[in-house]
Amino acid sequence: MEDTVIPRPTPASLAVQGTQARFPVRRIYCVGRNYAEHAREMGDTGRTPPFFFGKPADVVLNVADGAEGVLPYPPATSDLHHEIELVAALGSGGRDLTVDQAASAIWGYAIGLDMTRRDLQAEAKKAGRPWDTAKGFDHSAVLGPVHPVSSTGSKTSGAISLTINGQPRQSGDLSDMIWSVPEAIAYLSTLFELKAGDLIFTGTPAGVGAVVVGDRLRGEIDGLGALQVRIG
Ligand code: MN
Numbered sequence: 001m002e003d004t005v006i007p008r009p010t011p012a013s014l015a016v017q018g019t020q021a022r023f024p025v026r027r028i029y030c031v032g033r034n035y036a037e038h039a040r041e042m043g044d045t046g047r048t049p050p051f052f053f054g055k056p057a058d059v060v061l062n063v064a065d066g067a068e069g070v071l072p073y074p075p076a077t078s079d080l081h082h083e084i085e086l087v088a089a090l091g092s093g094g095r096d097l098t099v100d101q102a103a104s105a106i107w108g109y110a111i112g113l114d115m116t117r118r119d120l121q122a123e124a125k126k127a128g129r130p131w132d133t134a135k136g137f138d139h140s141a142v143l144g145p146v147h148p149v150s151s152t153g154s155k156t157s158g159a160i161s162l163t164i165n166g167q168p169r170q171s172g173d174l175s176d177m178i179w180s181v182p183e184a185i186a187y188l189s190t191l192f193e194l195k196a197g198d199l200i201f202t203g204t205p206a207g208v209g210a211v212v213v214g215d216r217l218r219g220e221i222d223g224l225g226a227l228q229v230r231i232g
Contacts, residue, residue: 012060014089014110015145017225023089023108023146026197028055030085030114030135031184034177034203041206050179050187053131055114061139063229070232073213074137077117080211080231083204084162084170084219086155087112088181089146093194102185105194108149111219111227113142113162114201118210141201144219144227156180158222160205164215172205174221179203 001008013022032051033039063069073080091107114135121134157175161168179187181202188194211217211231219227 009058012057014060014062014143015064016108017065017145017147018151024197025057025060025199026195028057028059028141028199028201029188029192030055030201031179031203034179034184035172035205036176036178037172037206038204038208039178041208047178050184052188052191053135055136055141059136059138059140061142061229063142063144063227065145065225067228068216069142069229071115071139071142071229072232074117074139076133077119079117079119081116081118081208082162082164082169082211082217083114083116083208084160085112085114085201085204086160086174086181086221087143088185088200088202090185090194090198090200091196093189093196093198095189095193097186097189097194099180099182099186102189103154103182105185106149106154106181107196108146109152109155109221109224110146110199111144111221111224112199112201113217113219113227113229114204115140115142141199142227142229143199144225147224152223155221155223160221162207162217162219164211164217169209170205170207176205177203
């Protein structure tokens with residue numbers, strides 16, 4: 001590899017269930033408001049085209065299967081929110097994918113938490129400013145291991161839930177998505193050329209809310225095990 005004038009950053013990667021090999025992360029895309037009940041709680045009505053935002057790839061906090069991760073409470077917020085989400089990990093990409101091609105591009109799935117500084121997001125919305133500070137802070141993409149689609153099958157239904165300190169906070173079903181995962185990926189591919197290594201957070205069910213230091217979050221999705229993290 002050629003010399004660099006500063007140390008070369010280590011690319012983010014995720015553990016893969018059932019192997020020591022890792023899944024390298026290229027980009028992180030997120031779908032906004034993709035469950036009807038959550039869209040309503042955030043003020044939307046009806047089926048509008050999906051919209052997207054991003055997080056830097058290196059904000060990944062990967063928690064090993066069966067472990068409890070620690071998410072440091074981030075600065076500049078007093079309203080840190082949890083959003084439990086199904087995450088699709090792409091094994092291939094392209095532009096202007098059909099829905100079938102988008103489905104075939106999925107290499108695997110993970111449980112993710114799209115952590116959000118909701119107070120900064122509310123200020124940004126009010127002022128018509130970007131969401132980066134609300135969504136793209138360090139450790140804001142909490143992820144369990146990637147489960148290969150070869151073992152999980154296509155995830156179009158199944159329970160998705162989050163508890164905090166054992167109390168239910170978010171629950172829904174993957175079949176409640178306004179835009180299915182392949183539909184969202186197909187739409188995204190009209191905006192960006194997608195590539196292997198891209199992660200797509202596919203939206204969160206209703207029940208988002210604030211966490212505080214010491215809280216223990218446990219996210220579950222049928223067939224993907226559990227993602228556990230403590231707010232440090
Ligand atoms: Mn989200």
